[in-house]
Amino acid sequence: MMTAMSTNEQKRIHPHKFTLWVGIGSICMMFAGLTSAYIVKRNQSNWLEFDLPVSFWYSSFVILLSSVFMHLSVKSFKAREISRYKMFITLTASLGLVFALLQWIGFTALGNHGIQLLGQGSNPAASFLVVIVCLHLLHVAGGVIALLVMLIKAYSSRSKNYSSVSIEVVSTYWHFVDVLWIYLFIFLNWIK
Amino acid sequence: MSNEAVLHAHEAAVHQVHGDHHEHHHHETFITKYVFSMDHKMIAKQFLITGMVWAVLGGLMSVLFRIQLGYPDAHFPWLQDILGKWWVQDGRITPQAYYALVTTHGTVLVFFVLTAGLSGTFANFLIPLQVGARDMASPFMNMLSYWFFFTASLVMLSSMFVETGPFSGGWTAYPPLSALGDASPGSKTGMDLWLIAMALFVISSLLGGLNYIATVLNMRTKGMSMTRMPLTIWALFFTAVLGVLSFPVLFSGFILLIFDRNFGTSFYLSDIFVNGVGALPNEGGSAILYQHLFWFLGHPEVYIILLPAMGMVSEILSTNARKPIFGYMAMIGSLFAIAVLAFLVWAHHMFVTGLNPFLGSIFVLLTLLIAVPSAIKVFNWLTTIWRGNIRFTPGMLFAIGFVSLFISGGLTGIWLGNSALDIHLHDTYFVIAHFHIVMGVASMFGMFAGIYHWFPKMYGRYLNNTLAYIHFWVTIAGAYMIFWPMHYEGLAGMPRRYYDYSIWESFKQFADLNRFISTIAIIVFATQLLFLFNFFYSIFKGRKVTQQNPWNSNTLEWTTPIRPGHGNWPGEIPEVHRWAYDYGKDGRDFIPQTEPIGADESHH
Numbered sequence: 158m159m160t161a162m163s164t165n166e167q168k169r170i171h172p173h174k175f176t177l178w179v180g181i182g183s184i185c186m187m188f189a190g191l192t193s194a195y196i197v198k199r200n201q202s203n204w205l206e207f208d209l210p211v212s213f214w215y216s217s218f219v220i221l222l223s224s225v226f227m228h229l230s231v232k233s234f235k236a237r238e239i240s241r242y243k244m245f246i247t248l249t250a251s252l253g254l255v256f257a258l259l260q261w262i263g264f265t266a267l268g269n270h271g272i273q274l275l276g277q278g279s280n281p282a283a284s285f286l287v288v289i290v291c292l293h294l295l296h297v298a299g300g301v302i303a304l305l306v307m308l309i310k311a312y313s314s315r316s317k318n319y320s321s322v323s324i325e326v327v328s329t330y331w332h333f334v335d336v337l338w339i340y341l342f343i344f345l346n347w348i349k
Numbered sequence: 350m351s352n353e354a355v356l357h358a359h360e361a362a363v364h365q366v367h368g369d370h371h372e373h374h375h376h377e378t379f380i381t382k383y384v385f386s387m388d389h390k391m392i393a394k395q396f397l398i399t400g401m402v403w404a405v406l407g408g409l410m411s412v413l414f415r416i417q418l419g420y421p422d423a424h425f426p427w428l429q430d431i432l433g434k435w436w437v438q439d440g441r442i443t444p445q446a447y448y449a450l451v452t453t454h455g456t457v458l459v460f461f462v463l464t465a466g467l468s469g470t471f472a473n474f475l476i477p478l479q480v481g482a483r484d485m486a487s488p489f490m491n492m493l494s495y496w497f498f499f500t501a502s503l504v505m506l507s508s509m510f511v512e513t514g515p516f517s518g519g520w521t522a523y524p525p526l527s528a529l530g531d532a533s534p535g536s537k538t539g540m541d542l543w544l545i546a547m548a549l550f551v552i553s554s555l556l557g558g559l560n561y562i563a564t565v566l567n568m569r570t571k572g573m574s575m576t577r578m579p580l581t582i583w584a585l586f587f588t589a590v591l592g593v594l595s596f597p598v599l600f601s602g603f604i605l606l607i608f609d610r611n612f613g614t615s616f617y618l619s620d621i622f623v624n625g626v627g628a629l630p631n632e633g634g635s636a637i638l639y640q641h642l643f644w645f646l647g648h649p650e651v652y653i654i655l656l657p658a659m660g661m662v663s664e665i666l667s668t669n670a671r672k673p674i675f676g677y678m679a680m681i682g683s684l685f686a687i688a689v690l691a692f693l694v695w696a697h698h699m700f701v702t703g704l705n706p707f708l709g710s711i712f713v714l715l716t717l718l719i720a721v722p723s724a725i726k727v728f729n730w731l732t733t734i735w736r737g738n739i740r741f742t743p744g745m746l747f748a749i750g751f752v753s754l755f756i757s758g759g760l761t762g763i764w765l766g767n768s769a770l771d772i773h774l775h776d777t778y779f780v781i782a783h784f785h786i787v788m789g790v791a792s793m794f795g796m797f798a799g800i801y802h803w804f805p806k807m808y809g810r811y812l813n814n815t816l817a818y819i820h821f822w823v824t825i826a827g828a829y830m831i832f833w834p835m836h837y838e839g840l841a842g843m844p845r846r847y848y849d850y851s852i853w854e855s856f857k858q859f860a861d862l863n864r865f866i867s868t869i870a871i872i873v874f875a876t877q878l879l880f881l882f883n884f885f886y887s888i889f890k891g892r893k894v895t896q897q898n899p900w901n902s903n904t905l906e907w908t909t910p911i912r913p914g915h916g917n918w919p920g921e922i923p924e925v926h927r928w929a930y931d932y933g934k935d936g937r938d939f940i941p942q943t944e945p946i947g948a949d950e951s952h953h
């Protein structure tokens with residue numbers, strides 16, 4: 158099997174990584190669709206203006222921090238420091254959960270300020286926030302699940318895997334979700 | 350990663366050690382071979398046959414609503430016995446059923462037949478075979494793609510059986526009909542199911558598309574540079590790119606729709622007044638917003654449907670004219686131009702929505718620009734067959750038919766692309782004529798061409814030629830007889846999507862014409878059954894293929910055994926030394942891609 162791998166094939170990007178990049182392009186288009194719809198809608202009448210909840214600032218910080226841990230976990234994997242690796246992915250995944258919690262707190266805060274998010278009498282400005290933020294959160298959840306799978310793999314003693322492809326794929330995805338949030342955060346803060 | 354690694358990744362745990370060779374025995378059961386197969390060739394056949402089932406159902410729907418349009422006063426009590434009284438009452442199709450039929454016909458034909466059935470089939474079948482790969486980049490995702498499509502099919506089918514009927518607001522699903530359950534019976538459960546089915550479908554297309562792109566870019570055999578790829582692969586590649594970039598936008602449109610339907614938001618709904626409901630509590634929503642999101646997919650979608658047909662036609666024309674394709678690079682360039690422009694013209698579907706006329710004029714310009722790459726392609730196809738040594742195989746006939754239809758329908762596109770003319774023509778039968786000829790029938794012809802051409806590779810047998818010729822001539826003549834007259838109806842202002850024109854003073858004159866169209870439609874539909882018979886009969890009883898390369902073709906798929914197994918080539922994957930179109934070169938009829946360039950060979 159290894160002999161069949163010619164040298165030029167080895168230089169090529171791994172198909173799974175490549176597929177991930179194309180998938181990322183596709184996710185970007187989905188959010189581009191939503192944010193353009195947001196802009197179109199905002200320029201029409203009846204648009205409620207309000208500030209983003211403070212906890213979104215904290216959540217941005219948390220997700221940035223999680224990316225640092227993600228990066229460290231890939232480094233430890235490559236250095237074969239498996240216990241550090243396990244620790245860092247656990248931390249990354251936990252920060253993902255903290256991020257979700259902070260988003261939730263943010264929405265509750267908005268509700269307490271009398272901004273109706275959904276249902277009769279809600280303003281599209283608030284509903285858009287729910288749709289965009291929750292859709293992003295779903296992608297974070299996907300990342301957390303992927304991290305948990307990696308963790309289970311690391312603990313199961315049966316498969317000894319030295320290929321870093323899967324963890325690199327997960328890490329690229331995680332950084333992407335991070336960058337996506339930063340984009341959304343800036344977008345939602347400035348264009349309102 | 351090597352081809353071998355991908356193919357065997359899923360069984361690596363079982364076969365801890367295996368060598369370089371490919372002849373070891375897979376333990377294939379009926380389930381893994383025919384049902385949950387990961388072989389791209391089997392998945393292609395699954396897409397094809399599911400697509401064919403939908404084509405029959407969708408075609409049957411059109412026959413039913415054409416019966417209403419062609420024979421508005423006739424009564425068919427037996428139809429009621431078959432379909433029940435929701436669909437047929439008093440021997441006539443009910444208005445509700447009419448709208449349900451038109452909507453489901455459109456949705457099913459556009460998405461399930463001409464997207465999944467066409468690119469699902471041929472991208473799966475041809476990409477690995479023609480680029481020289483053992484399978485897709487991810488066979489597992491490929492399998493998932495089919496099963497998402499299958500589930501989408503089941504959900505869509507089930508919507509036909511709910512009490513309030515399937516969704517009936519048109520294939521474009523504009524709000525408020527799609528957003529408001531109270532707007533019509535079909536807007537209730539039917540629309541829920543429609544949305545679920547379409548969401549599953551989008552996932553299926555994305556999984557498929559990701560795989561096609563990764564395979565084309567990463568899994569080509571040695572020597573297969575991008576500019577040596579057959580045009581089929583280029584076309585399927587651009588199709589996948591279009592899908593991956595535009596379906597997510599449709600998806601975001603759907604998400605907002607789901608929120609409006611179920612969570613009381615006001616993205617699309619505003620304080621409109623609905624008969625029987627009163628004024629809506631919603632405020633500030635814009636139905637036009639949906640149209641933007643929909644057509645941002647919708648227009649690329651029409652090219653998603655057309656490009657695979659274009660690619661296959663290029664390949665089939667060249668092979669059967671025994672001449673190299675004319676302007677290979679121009680063909681790629683024009684595919685690229687079409688793919689880019691496809692994202693920049695969506696508002697031509699919205700000229701009469703109150704769009705700013707200045708913005709409209711920009712979209713007119715961009716829309717008319719598409720005529721340039723389209724004309725380049727037509728010119729190249731014609732010059733390819735010009736003075737060729739043409740073999741009129743059924744595949745070739747359908748390919749030529751495609752070119753004819755594409756010209757006819759493309760020309761009316763130029764009419765519609767002018768916003769001033771479109772004010773008159775929008776939502777009339779002129780539009781129906783335009784897109785059925787250029788997209789519906791033309792892509793169907795591309796699909797037939799592909800099936801006739803690659804059937805020997807798929808099943809190791811030939812289709813019956815006599816039946817094929819009857820199929821071709823009746824279908825092409827019928828298609829023109831059905832859709833040509835619709836241009837006149839549309840020019841006269843006859844709007845689309847009406848239940849009964851006979852009670853309308855201005856359009857009474859078309860009663861005979863409508864009856865003519867409906868009659869031909871029924872005949873053409875019956876002829877498709879002939880094709881179906883040919884297809885299924887030939888799978889089991891057709892004449893056996895005895896030559897490895899029955900069409901004397903250059904491309905790699907014909908270097909595989911007559912009935913290739915999973916992995917496609919029993920030994921090494923062949924190396925490629927030239928482009929795919931060395932026909933009639935240096936006095937030789939054809940030179941396969943696998944043959945090294947000779948010392949005294951001329952340049953093309």
Ligand code: HEM
Pocket residue numbers: 521651652654655697698716717719720723758759760761762763764765766767771774775776780783784787788789
């Ligand atoms: C020269 C090229 C073309 C031009 C300028 C063009 C232009 C247009 C315009 C302006 C409309 C909107 C008409 C209206 O609703 O008032 C339209 C409708 C449509 N076109 Fe084209 N078109 C072209 C080629 C194509 C091709 C190649 C396809 C498909 C493969 C296609 C598929 C459709 C479809 C499906 C619709 C109708 C959608 C609906 O309202 O249900 N067109 N075209």
Ligand SMILES: [Cu+2]
Pocket residue numbers: 647648651694695697698
């Ligand atoms: Cu269009």
